[in-house]
Amino acid sequence: MATDDDLAGWAPEACTLPTAERPLRLAEFDDLFAVALREQQRLSPTRLRWRLDPAAEQAARDLTSRETECCSFFSFTFAPADDAVNLEVAVPEAQAGILDALADRAAARIRS
DSSP states (O other), X not given: OOOHHHHTTTSOTTOOSOGGGHHHHHHHHHHHHHHHEEEEEEEETTEEEEEEOGXXXXXXXXXXXXXXXXXXXXXXXXXXXXXXXXXXXXXXXXXXXXXXHHHHHHHHHOOO
């Protein structure tokens, strides 16, 4: 289960997800990274790309849809890519630190 320290840098003040639900959401991202993330590329300070196992596309779409409901500054774009699916994540410059925290979590859990 995520701790308060895990949430530091993750949820900005603008996030409308109830505090009690934030550790669960964080765990969902961690699970996606551990199970489906094949590669991560940092495209710019405000954009990154994840290469996911295509079997996880529906779960990733559901998770990112729910995430934009509470943190509307996120932009998630899916595109097919050979034997994978690319998921581009973009944020405004003011939220680059949130993207940094997300990228760090993904890098720590990427599927081998």
